[in-house]
Amino acid sequence: MQSGSTQLRVGRQRVMQALETVCDPEVPVLTILDLGIVRSIENVEDIWQIDITPTYSGCPAMNMIEANIRLTLDARGIKNYRINTVLEPAWTTDWMSEAGRKKLKEYGIAPPQASPHQFKLFGDQQLLECPRCESTNTECISQFGSTSCKALYRCLDCKEPFDYFKCH
Amino acid sequence: MSDSKKKYILHLADNALILGHRLSEWCGHGPVLEQDIAMSNIALDLIGQARNWYQLRARLDEADITEDDLAYLRDIRQYRNLLLLEQENQDFAYTVVRQFLWDSYHHALLSDLMDSSDQDLRAVAQKSFKEVQYHLKWSSEWMIRLGDGTEISHQKMQTALNDLWYYADECFVSSEYEEELVKNNVITDPSILAKAVKKMREEIIQRATLDFPEEVYAQRGGKEGIHTEQMGYILADLQYMQRTYPNAKW
Ligand SMILES: [Zn+2]
Numbered sequence: 137m138q139s140g141s142t143q144l145r146v147g148r149q150r151v152m153q154a155l156e157t158v159c160d161p162e163v164p165v166l167t168i169l170d171l172g173i174v175r176s177i178e179n180v181e182d183i184w185q186i187d188i189t190p191t192y193s194g195c196p197a198m199n200m201i202e203a204n205i206r207l208t209l210d211a212r213g214i215k216n217y218r219i220n221t222v223l224e225p226a227w228t229t230d231w232m233s234e235a236g237r238k239k240l241k242e243y244g245i246a247p248p249q250a251s252p253h254q255f256k257l258f259g260d261q262q263l264l265e266c267p268r269c270e271s272t273n274t275e276c277i278s279q280f281g282s283t284s285c286k287a288l289y290r291c292l293d294c295k296e297p298f299d300y301f302k303c304h
Numbered sequence: 305m306s307d308s309k310k311k312y313i314l315h316l317a318d319n320a321l322i323l324g325h326r327l328s329e330w331c332g333h334g335p336v337l338e339q340d341i342a343m344s345n346i347a348l349d350l351i352g353q354a355r356n357w358y359q360l361r362a363r364l365d366e367a368d369i370t371e372d373d374l375a376y377l378r379d380i381r382q383y384r385n386l387l388l389l390e391q392e393n394q395d396f397a398y399t400v401v402r403q404f405l406w407d408s409y410h411h412a413l414l415s416d417l418m419d420s421s422d423q424d425l426r427a428v429a430q431k432s433f434k435e436v437q438y439h440l441k442w443s444s445e446w447m448i449r450l451g452d453g454t455e456i457s458h459q460k461m462q463t464a465l466n467d468l469w470y471y472a473d474e475c476f477v478s479s480e481y482e483e484e485l486v487k488n489n490v491i492t493d494p495s496i497l498a499k500a501v502k503k504m505r506e507e508i509i510q511r512a513t514l515d516f517p518e519e520v521y522a523q524r525g526g527k528e529g530i531h532t533e534q535m536g537y538i539l540a541d542l543q544y545m546q547r548t549y550p551n552a553k554w
Contacts, residue, residue, distance in 0.1 A: 193431055194352025223356065224427035226434065255437050257444060279438055280342035284349065288338065304434050 144179055151177055151184050154208045161197050162283045165243040172231025184217040189227045192284035229304045241267050246300040266291035267298055305488055308481035310364055315527055317357030318385035324350030325542055326393060335396050342442055349435040356428045376546035380539055381529040388471035390535045397460035401468050404443035408504045409475045411440045412497045422490045444508050451512025466517050473522035
């Protein structure tokens, strides 16, 4: 016989292990845990309450992420759960894990630098490192890129364009 | 109070939806690829924000309605967006000026709503605010680049600024529902926000070497559902599918 608390711990571990396999469809090297999209997992009256938060208001990946969480949990036989979307506090790139930042760079996307609180209207051309050759001789082409979370940069040394996961 | 809050949320939602729709008209027609992508990104942010406001409004309704009912099935008089936002794209200069006049206000508005005593308003405002920082940065930069650009770009920007100036200050004139929310300490009087917004507008217009337009009578009515001619065309386009094929899904 397992005690109640052991059961809870094992159950929680199963949910976490399942969520660890769910990736962002637009940046498939990042799991939703790396991104900080999963805000909390609580067991309330034998139901796992999974709180998730969107990265950007218009992020088209959110519906897919929620569907993928359901598919993954269902496939592992976890049935007693509820997914809630919460807006407050608002998601920030500060919540991205160290592991996530490393994976981004290896994937060829410069990870977010500095903090979103340092936002300036003008003259914030911070030194950004090219994810390929590590040169800081880079320039911003556009603050808006192929997805909501990315800005478009160019390396002036290796001449390659690259995406920057911008501070948010 | 709750009735005023519901109207105010629709006003916020409609602002985001209508400008998001206008910007999406640029998709595939931008002057250069990067700016086409930028405008589509801003449109996507705004439509996402509109969804958050509509979902909130639908939750507060006695009837069992959805965000789609609010976006697709209301008549023109029930839309509460600012007149500025329904104005046509015309050219890139008009689009940039319209965006800047809006962003300068939107930024100040959200930064105020983030501290509202109302938790619902606070949550969506916090979610939207960081996105709008990037919008304001984009529109300010283009104001300056084109205003302080070539003779032709300068002249086009000046014309757009003069034309859109009639719609620039509607945001500062309180509607009845805003007045009631002010009285209940839920929002700040828009005329108080005006000070900071006007200062920011002045600074950017000056940096863009544009002439500050003469004071004109602020066109108004949008907040109460009285719109310009442009609005009917937007709704015809926006609502066509749901009106022709009710409850269509894909
Ligand atoms: Zn490089």
